[in-house]
Every structure is written in C-alpha cells, then in structure tokens.
Amino acid sequence: MRPERTVYQLTEAGERRLRDWVRLLLAEPDGNSTLFVPALTFAGVLTPGEVTAALRERRAELERREEAATAVPPELPRILVLEAEYEAARLHAESEWIGRVIDDLTAGTLDWPADPAALADIEALVKED
Incomplete structure (x- = not known):
C-alpha cells in the first residue's frame, strides 16, 4: 500500500541553489520577462537587501x-526603427x-515576513471577510 502523500523537504544545498537562482533571475534582464516573473514569485526567499541589490543591478x-536601443541614426526612416522604439519603451x-x-x-513599506x-x-495570509 502506498502512502497517502509524500512530503519533501528542501535541503541546505537546494536552498542555496534556489536563492542563487532567484538572485540571478532578478538581476539579469531577459528579453520577455519569462524568467523574471517566476523570480518575483520566489523573491521572498531572499532578504529585502538582497532583492534590492539584485533589482538595482537589473x-x-x-x-x-x-x-543602446535609442542610439539609432536620425536619418533612418522611422518605419525602420519602430522595433527599437518599442524596445526602448518596454x-x-x-x-x-x-x-x-x-x-x-528601501523605505521598508513593502511587507516582508521575517x-x-x-x-x-x-x-x-489572505483573510476572508
């Protein structure tokens, strides 16, 4: 007979890897935020100072x-630089x-559990009315 469920626990090495991964994904921009959004989800595994440092780097x-996206020759027709304009705006x-x-x-106004x-x-965390 199989157990009803299996409970896993994060190892110290796994926690270090998770923290490194989240820090890296917060700090390094990706082209379409595919990796940034999950990093934001797991940002709570870091301290506010670590998140601040990573976001400053990003x-x-x-x-x-x-x-770099706005450094296009002004003589080019705008139709050729629409993609660069969009990227700069994004x-x-x-x-x-x-x-x-x-x-x-920095102001300490973002809720952060100890x-x-x-x-x-x-x-x-979510209290129903």
Missing part, C-alpha cells in the same frame, strides 16, 4: 539597453517599475 542593465517601463519597488524596499516559510501558508 535596473542599471535595463538603462544601458534602453540607451525597457523604460520595466526600469521605472523596478525603481518604484526599490523605493518601497521567516520566508510564512509565505507558504497562503490561507493565513
């Missing part, structure tokens, strides 16, 4: 890429949002 890279919007999150982290394990109990 924002600096976004600003560098935005500058990068700018992400950078601005990240700046607001960094401000909230124990990341507390985030696993969603029912306790």
Whole structure:
C-alpha cells in the first residue's frame, strides 16, 4: 500500500541553489520577462537587501539597453526603427517599475515576513471577510 502523500523537504544545498537562482533571475534582464516573473514569485526567499541589490543591478542593465536601443541614426526612416522604439519603451517601463519597488524596499513599506516559510501558508495570509 502506498502512502497517502509524500512530503519533501528542501535541503541546505537546494536552498542555496534556489536563492542563487532567484538572485540571478532578478538581476539579469531577459528579453520577455519569462524568467523574471517566476523570480518575483520566489523573491521572498531572499532578504529585502538582497532583492534590492539584485533589482538595482537589473535596473542599471535595463538603462544601458534602453540607451543602446535609442542610439539609432536620425536619418533612418522611422518605419525602420519602430522595433527599437518599442524596445526602448518596454525597457523604460520595466526600469521605472523596478525603481518604484526599490523605493518601497528601501523605505521598508513593502511587507516582508521575517521567516520566508510564512509565505507558504497562503490561507493565513489572505483573510476572508
């Protein structure tokens, strides 16, 4: 007879790997945010300071890429640079949002539990009326 369910526990090595992975994905921009969104989901495994540092790194890279996207010869017809305009606008919007999150982290206004394990109990976090 099989057990009703199997419970797994994260090892210390697994926790280190998770934290490294989340930190890396928060810090390094990807082309379409496919990896950034899951990293945001798991950001709670890091400290607010670690998240702030990673997001500052990401924002600096976004600003560098935005500058590169806008560095097109002015004599080119606009139709040839629409893609670059779009990319610059996308990068700018992400950078601005990240700046607001960094401000909230720095000000201490972003709720952050002392124990990341507390985030696993969603029912306790969401109080029904």
